[in-house]
Amino acid sequence: MRGPAWLRPVMGELLGSALLVAVMFGSGAVRGQLGAGTMAGALLGSIALGLGYGLVLWSFGGLSGAQTNPLITLIASAMGGQPWRSAGARVLAQLCGAGAATSVASRLAPLWAAGNATVAGTHGLGEAMASLGFVLVALGVAQRRDIKVPLALGAFATASFWMTGHATVGNPLLVLSVFVVRGEHDTGGLLTALGSAALGAGLAVAVARFLFPRAREAASCLLFVPRGLRR
Numbered sequence: 001m002r003g004p005a006w007l008r009p010v011m012g013e014l015l016g017s018a019l020l021v022a023v024m025f026g027s028g029a030v031r032g033q034l035g036a037g038t039m040a041g042a043l044l045g046s047i048a049l050g051l052g053y054g055l056v057l058w059s060f061g062g063l064s065g066a067q068t069n070p071l072i073t074l075i076a077s078a079m080g081g082q083p084w085r086s087a088g089a090r091v092l093a094q095l096c097g098a099g100a101a102t103s104v105a106s107r108l109a110p111l112w113a114a115g116n117a118t119v120a121g122t123h124g125l126g127e128a129m130a131s132l133g134f135v136l137v138a139l140g141v142a143q144r145r146d147i148k149v150p151l152a153l154g155a156f157a158t159a160s161f162w163m164t165g166h167a168t169v170g171n172p173l174l175v176l177s178v179f180v181v182r183g184e185h186d187t188g189g190l191l192t193a194l195g196s197a198a199l200g201a202g203l204a205v206a207v208a209r210f211l212f213p214r215a216r217e218a219a220s221c222l223l224f225v226p227r228g229l230r231r
Contacts, residue, residue, distance in 0.1 A: 009086070010093045012064025016056050017097035020068050021177050023052030024167045025105050031161075046162040053169070054154025061150060069171045070094055071201040075135065079205070081219030098173040105181050124196035130160050131170025131200030136208055143214040170197045 031045025060066040065082075067073045070091045077087040134156060141152045161167050168174040175193050179186075208215040 009064035010089050012060045013067060013090045013093040014097035016060040016064065016066050016068045017094040017173055018101040019056050020053065020171075021098050021101035021105065021174065023049060023056060024174050024177065025181070027052060027161065028167050031165075042162060042165075045167075046158045049161045049167050050154040050156075050158025052154075053157040054150045057150035057153055064090070066150075068094060069173060071131065071170075071172060071198060072135070072138070075201060075205055076219050079216055079219030081216075094173055098177055102177040102180050105177065124192040126164050126166060126196075127168065127170050127175065127193045128196040128200035128203075129170075130164070130166075130168070131197040132204045132207075133160070133200075134170050135201045135204035139204070139208040139215050139219070140212055143212045143217055168193075170200055172197055 027045050027049035030048045031041045034041030034044060056068065057066040060068075065076070067076065067090060073087050073090045073094070076082050077084045134153065137152050137156045138149060141149045157167075157169050160169050168178060172194050175190070175197065179190050205215075
């Protein structure tokens with residue numbers, strides 16, 4: 001039996017965010033175990049992240065939009081893609097899901113140790129560029145009304161991890177998870193990384209409005225749910 005209509009998207013965001021955090025640490029562990037500085041470690045870790053990211057978006061896209069990122073949720077509402085009243089519930093669900101997965105990862109810290117070094121050390125400029133690219137790719141593909149958004153964003157995650165060695169992909173939830181699991185106390189560095197991700201996302205929206213005539217329509221698809229898949 002189906003649950004209430006309002007609850008399904010919230011549960012989709014909660015579960016999707018939790019799985020995304022698990023994918024991040026898992027791909028980091030793969031990269032670390034094989035050797036972060038080796039070609040095999042970099043390649044397989046990046047592929048693991050991209051495949052996991054794409055599958056999470058594909059699995060929950062039809063349920064909640066699989067936004068799994070507070071910045072994406074705010075952008076979708078700001079561009080008229082969803083009511084503002086739903087944004088708060090989605091962000092709360094994302095935080096709860098990511099928090100639960102982070103708690104589990106913290107208990108498994110010894111197992112993640114090798115991987116943590118490859119996903120942490122977030123840099124402000126890197127987070128800004130990753131966030132900018134992620135949002136641009138999402139809007140650029142979604143405005144075409146096809147079903148390739150999960151594939152495109154999974155590929156972007158692969159490329160981002162390959163080039164930077166950090167699996168956070170400009171997502172504030174993932175940045176927070178890394179800082180918590182590693183026991184970081186650099187509040188200034190955390191705020192810089194979060195602010196940079198927000199700045200990159202905001203710049204991406206401005207560029208998308210200029211480049212893509214149907215950027216607003218992409219937001220009306222909730223970025224990750226092309227019209228052909230909406231129920």
